[in-house]
Amino acid sequence: MPQRGCTVLDLAFSVRDLARTRFALSPLWELVASVRVLKHPAEHPLHHPWSAQARRRLAASGLDWHLLADLVPQPPHSIPVFIAPPPTTSVADLGLELTVLRATPPEQVRSGLGGARAPRSERIDRLRSDPRRGLAELVELMSAYWEITLAPYWPRMRSLLEGDVLHRARLFAEHGADQLLGDLGSAVTWDDDTLSVGHHYARGSRHLGGRGLLLVPSVFVWPRVFSVITPNWQPTLRYPPRGVATLWERQSALPQALAAVIGRSRARLLAELDTPASTTELARRTGITAGGVSQHLTALRSAGLVDAHRSGRYVLYGRTEAAEVLLTAAGRPGDG
Structure with a gap:
């Protein structure tokens, strides 16, 4: 069932779309999504063990992460797609994703920050006015933020995410695309070649246009799903992986x-x-x-x-x- 307060976005699949549907991991998206959790930890109790430690480390480091916080707003504003675009490869490589971000064309930055739902702040205005310099600063900030808040946890997160992809690959191998696409969470339903997704902004029906759907498991989206349906980007669905509720549990009995x-x-x-x-x-x-x-x-x-x-x-x-x-x-x- 769609989440409360959401509209429903229907994604219509063709045979070509099913053939081009694939999985990928995105450390950069995890970084961006984690900012939502740190900004509003009370709304994300599942991640409290991580957010409490991460906030302490950020405070101890003295890192000024306000620009990153500004770029990850609460509704009705939306996260600009260009700061964490759908990955082009299945390899989870933060360095590669940051290289792609840094090379974002200036006009794409200005467009992404100029829409009606784009976030607003003085820092964002400086990024929009000088995209090349601003992107270089943003990439440096993201690298530092990653090392402080996420790098120590990434092996465990990546293990969970890769395990989810393997599970869903087995579902596809054993039961086909119907089982794969029908098992992506309570906010997503699959029926009659259409994937219905609870969405905060978009509604109606969209055709994937033969581009397929990129499926990205994400720790920090739980319990929501996030989608990318913006032109010029691969249609993408970011969904919570299986087992995320136990990710931060401590089990220290001697193996x-x-x-x-x-x-x-x-x-x-x-x-x-x-x-x-x-x-x-x-x-x-x-x-x-x-x-x-x-x-x-x-x-x-x-x-x-x-x-x-x-x-x-x-x-x-x-x-x-x-x-x-x-x-x-x-x-x-x-x-x-």
Whole structure:
């Protein structure tokens, strides 16, 4: 069922559209969508464990992220498409997406910031008046914001997003496009070659025009869906992935199978890194001395199981994708 206060947008598919429908991940869109959560954390209680930590780190870093906040407004204003355009490849590469953003033609920036629902502020006016300089500053700001608020969590987020894509690929392989498109969330329904989407602004019926639909799972859109139907862009639907409600849960019981391979202390540290943490915090949680934690983290980092990210005065450690795979193979803590 469409969300309260939404109109309904019907996307009409042809056979060619079904053949060109694909999936992609977009770190840049996650960055932009996360700003909504940080600006209004009370409206996004599901993400409170992340937003509380991210706000503290932003405050400690001293980063001025007001331009980014201005570009991600509340309704009735809308997020300009050009700051997080639909990705052109299926590879999740923030650097590539930022390169595309920085190369946005000036006239496209001015057009995107000049519509009736475009956000307004003095900072945005400066971006609109000098797009080349403004985009360079915006890209630098986004890179810093990512390192502070999202980089430590990205391996876990990416694992969830990729898992959702694999699940839906299996649905398509086993049951066809009807099952795939009929399982995208409560705000989306599929019937008679038409995808009906709850939408805050658009209504009526649109034909995809043989371009297909780009499906982008997104952590920070939950519980809504976001769509792109603007001319010159790939028609896109950003939807919440399966399992997002448990993304920030901490499950730090010792993974016994992994402990038998890499040792109890290192397995315990990996389990504790469900949320990124400092050496001091890990020592407090585990009872291991700070020096011991540091030695174990150095070994885990050398093995490619842990990454380090600076947040203000602190260095935070987080699991890598390789560590996520190991924990999954060994059985998630609490699974047995």
